Amino acid sequence: MVHNTPTSVVTIERFIIEQEQLHAHATGDLSGILRDLALAAKMIASKVRRAGLADILGAAGTENVQGEMQQKLDLFAHETIFKAMDHGGRLCAMASEEVEHLIPIPEQFKRGKYVLLFDPLDGSSNIDVNVPVGTIFSVIRRVTKSDHNAKGDHGTIEDLLQPGRKQVASGYVVYGSSTMFVYTTGQGVHGFTLDPSIGEFLLSHPDMKIPEHGRYLSVNDAYEQYWAEPVRALMRRYRGLDGKREAMNVRYIGSLVADFHRNLLGGGVFAYPANEKSPHGKLRLLYEGNPLAFICEQAGGAAIDGEHRLLDVKPTELHQRSPLFIGSKGDVEIARQLFHEAAQKGAGHGQDVAHRGGANGK
Ligand code: AHG
Ligand code: MN
Ligand code: MN
Numbered sequence: 177m178v179h180n181t182p183t184s185v186v187t188i189e190r191f192i193i194e195q196e197q198l199h200a201h202a203t204g205d206l207s208g209i210l211r212d213l214a215l216a217a218k219m220i221a222s223k224v225r226r227a228g229l230a231d232i233l234g235a236a237g238t239e240n241v242q243g244e245m246q247q248k249l250d251l252f253a254h255e256t257i258f259k260a261m262d263h264g265g266r267l268c269a270m271a272s273e274e275v276e277h278l279i280p281i282p283e284q285f286k287r288g289k290y291v292l293l294f295d296p297l298d299g300s301s302n303i304d305v306n307v308p309v310g311t312i313f314s315v316i317r318r319v320t321k322s323d324h325n326a327k328g329d330h331g332t333i334e335d336l337l338q339p340g341r342k343q344v345a346s347g348y349v350v351y352g353s354s355t356m357f358v359y360t361t362g363q364g365v366h367g368f369t370l371d372p373s374i375g376e377f378l379l380s381h382p383d384m385k386i387p388e389h390g391r392y393l394s395v396n397d398a399y400e401q402y403w404a405e406p407v408r409a410l411m412r413r414y415r416g417l418d419g420k421r422e423a424m425n426v427r428y429i430g431s432l433v434a435d436f437h438r439n440l441l442g443g444g445v446f447a448y449p450a451n452e453k454s455p456h457g458k459l460r461l462l463y464e465g466n467p468l469a470f471i472c473e474q475a476g477g478a479a480i481d482g483e484h485r486l487l488d489v490k491p492t493e494l495h496q497r498s499p500l501f502i503g504s505k506g507d508v509e510i511a512r513q514l515f516h517e518a519a520q521k522g523a524g525h526g527q528d529v530a531h532r533g534g535a536n537g538k
Contacts, residue, residue, distance in 0.1 A: 188214050188357060188368045188377035195363060205266040205288055206345055206361065209315055213347070214357055214368075214377055216260035220253045220297070220311060221355040221370060227303050249303055250274060253296035253311060267292050268318050269331030271494050273463045278494070280330050290344070291316050291335045295463035298348075299431025308352035310433025314467040315345040336494060340466030340487035347471065350437045358384070358437070360474040365440075386477040389506040390443020393424035394435040402451035406518035410511050414445065421510075432459065436468050436502065440475060445503035445511070450482070457499040461491055465500050478508040482515045 189211060196207045227249055230236065236248040254274040261267060265286030270279040273295040281287050295312040302309055318335040347359030355370035357377050367381030393414045400408065409418075416423030424444060429435050435446050448457045459465055469479035469486040479486040479502040489498065501511045 186379040188379070191366065191368070191379055195361065198363070205290065206315065208264055209261070209266050209290060209292065210345065210347075210359060210361075212260045212264055213257070213313055216257045217311060217349040217355070217357055218370065218375060218377075219256050219260070220349070221351050221372075223249065223252055223256075224303070224309065224351040228306055250297040250300040257294055257296055257311070257313075261292055264288070266290055267331075268322065268329070269335055270294070271336050271462065272296055273460060273495070276495070278331070278333055278336060287322065287329050287331070289318050289322055291318055291331050293336060293462050293467075295460070298433045298464065299429070302429070302431050307429060307431060308350055308434040309431050310351060310437075311349040312433060312464055312467050313347055314340075314343050314462065314470070316342050317344055333494070336462070337491045339490050340461075340469055343466060343470045343487075346467035348433050348437070348468065350433050352434060352437075356380070356437070358440075358471065360471050362470075362474065365471050365475045384440060384475050386440050386472065386475045386504055387443030388476075388504055390439060390445070390504040391425050392427045392439045392442050392444030392503075394426070394428045394439060394444065394446040395448070396428060396430070397426075399449075399451045399453075402453050403449055404451075406515055407449045407451075409518075410447075410514050413510060413514065414507070424507075432464055432468070436472075439503045440472070440477070443504045443507075445501060445507045447502075447511070448500045450499040454497070456497040458497060459500050461486070461489060461496045461498040462494060465498050465502075468502060472502050476505060477503055478505045478512075479503075480508055480512050483512060483519060 192207045192210050196202045196204060251274060254272050258270065261270065262282055263285045266288035267281055267290050268287040269281065269291045271293045272279060293314040297309055298312055299309040316338050318331050319338065320332050320335055322329055345359060345361045350356050356367055358365060358367040365384040366379065367384055368377035369380040370377050397411065412418050413420055414424050427438060439446055448459050450457050465486050472479050481489060481498045501508050
């Protein structure tokens, strides 16, 4: 009997180092950030796995048998990432969906040339019902001058409020039936699956590409009553109701990372349009939209806020929200064209405010 020889096993650590060697001037800082994030992801994954046991082991906000307070999982995820990243000497500031203001690097640690922005636990309301959740991150080079770790050499809000096209790395972790770490440094998108028995992320999805058109439409259409007419028209198009294209299949988990990940593999669009009640949509530009937009473009897809490329939007606030249409290039282009035509005709469609930097806080 002939056995298939196993294909080569590549850990995320090795892959990151090999990628780094392609850049003559790389200092290793970005690689270090990615390795630290992979470690944080493993710690969060192991906690998420046990989330269903909270009732027997003690729910969040209660005391466990050791007399320790149980933390809410999204705060645990935030703390885990912060603690994994604060002392590496590679960051000068962080920002998290869970924290209102810029997070400085503690005084005792060296500061570096990057900033990190993250959504520690995306889809956290799904934890209680055992549905996939995720982590999203974005790395940008600081723009303020660094005077080589002298005291007070902290990053500023200016370093954090940069358009998404300035990202040097972004990625997400999906804690699903298996845990996956997917990232880009602008050299394609690569996915790693956690082998829990050895505690390593192994390369499972090299050079991921999203199909030009896809079959999945992900949108919460309970908001239909609050959508402007062009958004409704777009959804009719995606559903094949105007006879101009084949109907897509609707899939909506309610965890952006999980919805996005499925569509990245199968093709299609995730949409969170503006609506009358949320004039900028719900999703955060810096912690959710931009990092996934960078991944999506690197995989051959597109991401817009309505009429404009998301990565070109200049943020004005840390917790700024933005409408989001992201996925297969051809399908996102349908949205862009439709909104563009509506804008030409002067029809308000609720999208036109996002790119001017309007925001509503958390
Ligand atoms: P978070 O848990 O980080 O606050 O994000 C929740 C988000 C996102 O994951 C998801 O796509 C969206 O909320 C769902 O919102 P609706 O319930 O309004 O559809
Ligand atoms: Mn989120
Ligand atoms: Mn979150």
